[in-house]
Amino acid sequence: MASVTYLRSIANNTPYTLTLIDGENRSHSLAIGAQDVWNGSLAIPWIGKAEENYKAMRLILGPAAKTSIWIFQDYWEPAHKDAIKFLSASSMDYTSLDIEEVAGDNRYGGNKNLIVSLVNRQxxxxxx
Known part of the structure; x- marks a missing residue:
């Protein structure tokens, strides 16, 4: 059985405001100021096929909000690992070859903390 991952905190360690939009409920969004932290509970959505792209959480960052990072929990790849993945792109595409696993403790569900940093302009x- 798959395990759900809940974000309990998001640390924005960048010089920019981070805006998060919940793809499953677009009316639910939050803004985290530069060098600030949000605490709460937010389930990371499951995606298992391209038709579910709309579910991904969208993080908007950077000057003039030019950068979007899409976050989701991958239902299939790898199977039974519940991996949290992301894609930096203008739109979400589950079939993209640029999707990566989030570094750190990103598997097996449970309560997690997300840290967003800016390193060498990335x-x-x-x-x-």
Whole structure:
């Protein structure tokens, strides 16, 4: 049985405001200021096929909000691991070859903390 991952905190360690939009409920969004932390409970959505792209959480970052990072829990790849993955792109595409697993403790569900940092002008995600 698959396990759900809940974000309990999001640390925005960047000089930009981070806006998160919940793909399954677009009226649910939050903004986290530069060098600030959000605490709460937010389930990361499952995606298992391209028709479910709309479910992904969208993180909007950077000057003039030019960067979007899509976060989701992969139902199939790898099977039974419940991996949290992301894609940096203008739109979500489950079939993209650029999708990566979030670094850190990103598997097997449960309560997690997401850390967003800016390193060498690249946004990096880490899950603890």
């Amino acid at each position: 946004f990096e995600l880490y899950m603890a």
